[in-house]
Amino acid sequence: MELRHLRYFQTVAQELNVTRAAEKLHMAQPPLSRQIRQFEEEVGVALFDRVGRGLRLTEAGRFLLEQSLQLTQRLEETLESTRRIGRNEKRWFGIGFVPSVLYGVLPELIRELRGDDSQVEVGLTEMITVQQLEALKSGRIDLAFGRLTFNDPAIVQQVVMAESLVAAIPGTAPTPTAPFDADALARQPLILYPARPRPSYADHVLSLFRGQGLQPRVVQEANELQTALGLVAAGLGITLVPSSVQRLHRDDVRYVPINAPGFVSPVIMSYRSGDTSPYLARAVAWVLQQA
Known part of the structure; x- marks a missing residue:
């Protein structure tokens, strides 16, 4: 599992629409759909329910979204601190x-x-x-x-x-x-x-x-x-x-x-x-x- 896969999941989970998520990620819809399916297979549980043309998060998906957003926020803070330290600012x-x-x-x-x-x-x-x-x-x-x-x-x-x-x-x-x-x-x-x-x-x-x-x-x-x-x-x-x-x-x-x-x-x-x-x-x- 790579960090980009988590970001793909978060974007789709927030948009609940693969087309809009793909536009936001500046990528085509088919490869994004494949990445999401592969991500679900790797996690081992369904993260989305397919409802008509849209999506709905499963209970597992809601949990993963909440927890992963906290992780990525902490990662961004860590990376920013790393940059400041690397620039001798801290x-x-x-x-x-x-x-x-x-x-x-x-x-x-x-x-x-x-x-x-x-x-x-x-x-x-x-x-x-x-x-x-x-x-x-x-x-x-x-x-x-x-x-x-x-x-x-x-x-x-x-x-x-x-x-x-x-x-x-x-x-x-x-x-x-x-x-x-x-x-x-x-x-x-x-x-x-x-x-x-x-x-x-x-x-x-x-x-x-x-x-x-x-x-x-x-x-x-x-x-x-x-x-x-x-x-x-x-x-x-x-x-x-x-x-x-x-x-x-x-x-x-x-x-x-x-x-x-x-x-x-x-x-x-x-x-x-x-x-x-x-x-x-x-x-x-x-x-x-x-x-």
């Missing part, structure tokens, strides 16, 4: 992050980088710490925020802060009269995230229990923070999250403090060793100033 600065830092330092950093420097195109990619290290080495990102430490001479890691953990419990559950201690947490059905890839924040949580000589009762694993909170809301168990996640207000989830030694999660900033970019220096200095 510089690309990539940031990798684990989802939980979205409720802490990251949003303010993004505003700082974008605020008074129109020459920087800030790109954001959600990834766990293991993925961040490879992305930094390959140059796909320039700065990363995770929650695990790794010994790698190619990467500089600095602990920005240590966040206390809290327990996310179902909104319908009785409110505990006191903070959870480690023993009480170990008795609760635990939802662990992310399930993969590992090592990850999940291993950090497990290590906290092991450090207390405890084995938690893991009942479910989820790949994402939002999924874990959704499972909590459904009553499957509790999950442990950094305290900044409490800024994500949900009516069906409540947060309970934890009173257990060492139950914290560091926010770790990572970047390439020897990177002399002034943009990176500015970002690192700003983050450390906020710490």
Whole structure:
């Protein structure tokens, strides 16, 4: 499948008439009709119902049109940013992050980088710490925020802060009269995230229990923070999250403090060793100033 096939489909889907679509695309009608039939064969489902001399989108066609328009719009934005970067009008600065830092330092950093420097195109990619290290080495990102430490001479890691953990419990559950201690947490059905890839924040949580000589009762694993909170809301168990996640207000989830030694999660900033970019220096200095 080529991008032009998607554009052909979008034009026909918007016009619902092959003749008008062909005129808009500056091509003859027969080859456009062939391209549409081939596109449907490749997708594997009917995208149009043929009604008289016109067309009508099927349910699958409506879905594909909506989703593909979002994709092509994003592609156009990406291409335009690429052109600006190629003309030295902008510089690309990539940031990798684990989802939980979205409720802490990251949003303010993004505003700082974008605020008074129109020459920087800030790109954001959600990834766990293991993925961040490879992305930094390959140059796909320039700065990363995770929650695990790794010994790698190619990467500089600095602990920005240590966040206390809290327990996310179902909104319908009785409110505990006191903070959870480690023993009480170990008795609760635990939802662990992310399930993969590992090592990850999940291993950090497990290590906290092991450090207390405890084995938690893991009942479910989820790949994402939002999924874990959704499972909590459904009553499957509790999950442990950094305290900044409490800024994500949900009516069906409540947060309970934890009173257990060492139950914290560091926010770790990572970047390439020897990177002399002034943009990176500015970002690192700003983050450390906020710490």
